[in-house]
Amino acid sequence: AQSVTQLDSQVPVFEEAPVELRCNYSSSVSVYLFWYVQYPNQGLQLLLKYLSGSTLVKGINGFEAEFNKSQTSFHLRKPSVHISDTAEYFCALIEPGTYKYIFGTGTRLKVLA
Amino acid sequence: DSGVTQTPKHLITATGQRVTLRCSPRSGDLSVYWYQQSLDQGLQFLIQYYNGEERAKGNILERFSAQQFPDLHSELNLSSLELGDSALYFCASSFQGGPQETQYFGPGTRLLVL
Numbered sequence: 116a117q118s119v120t121q122l123d124s125q126v127p128v129f130e131e132a133p134v135e136l137r138c139n140y141s142s143s144v145s146v147y148l149f150w151y152v153q154y155p156n157q158g159l160q161l162l163l164k165y166l167s168g169s170t171l172v173k174g175i176n177g178f179e180a181e182f183n184k185s186q187t188s189f190h191l192r193k194p195s196v197h198i199s200d201t202a203e204y205f206c207a208l209i210e211p212g213t214y215k216y217i218f219g220t221g222t223r224l225k226v227l228a
Numbered sequence: 229d230s231g232v233t234q235t236p237k238h239l240i241t242a243t244g245q246r247v248t249l250r251c252s253p254r255s256g257d258l259s260v261y262w263y264q265q266s267l268d269q270g271l272q273f274l275i276q277y278y279n280g281e282e283r284a285k286g287n288i289l290e291r292f293s294a295q296q297f298p299d300l301h302s303e304l305n306l307s308s309l310e311l312g313d314s315a316l317y318f319c320a321s322s323f324q325g326g327p328q329e330t331q332y333f334g335p336g337t338r339l340l341v342l
Contacts, residue, residue, distance in 0.1 A: 147327055147328055156335075157335060158230060158232070158318055158320075158333030158334050158335050158336055159271075159318070159320075159331075159333040160230070160333065161330045161331070164328070164330070166328050205271060209327045210327070211327055211328070212327070213284070213327065214276050214283050214284030214325065214327060215273055215284050215285075215286050216261075216273045216286075217273070218270060218271040218272070218273070219270075220270045221270065221271070
């Protein structure tokens with residue numbers, strides 16, 4: 116069965132510092148991978164996605180993620196965070212040809228002044 | 229604003245009752261998804277519709293049902309409600325519902341079962 120693991124439930128970081136949010140997945144087949152952000156009292160918004168090709172994916176708001184097949188990881192990074200990046204971040208996968216999305220448990224990013 | 233609308237925003241009801249949540253997709257989108265977000269279970273995919281037809285089922289309870297109407301809006305019906313059904317219910321839409329497509333999420337309906 117496929118699964119997504121976000122090991123860090125909360126990540127505090129100071130403003131302008133770099134951050135990495137970790138995502139590991141389990142699947143016996145190739146998958147599509149996504150990162151979504153959820154700001155307080157809002158729905159989810161897509162940050163970036165990996166479908167195929169280049170393993171470094173750039174998204175909105177200065178975020179990027181690297182797909183690592185050997186380590187089954189898709190970590191999200193940002194070189195310098197802002198207070199406005201405070202939100203919950205979800206990693207998700209879907210198997211091509213299916214329609215069932217599987218989400219991780221989320222990581223709360225708290226950016227401190 | 230994603231363009232996806234959900235009503236109502238909040239709903240408070242009692243155990244054993246039935247409620248209907250409504251979703252209007254973005255203009256031009258043919259596919260609608262429903263998700264449940266709760267503290268204990270996280271974000272779970274419930275069901276997907278494409279152009280009026282059910283396409284995929286996730287962890288949707290038998291007490292729950294959904295449909296997509298000819299005008300493409302969708303309704304999620306929750307019956308015989310239990311305390312554990314208290315959650316945030318999101319609707320999302322995409323153009324054709326392909327797995328590679330971006331989903332656009334609505335603001336959610338917060339359901340509280342007392």
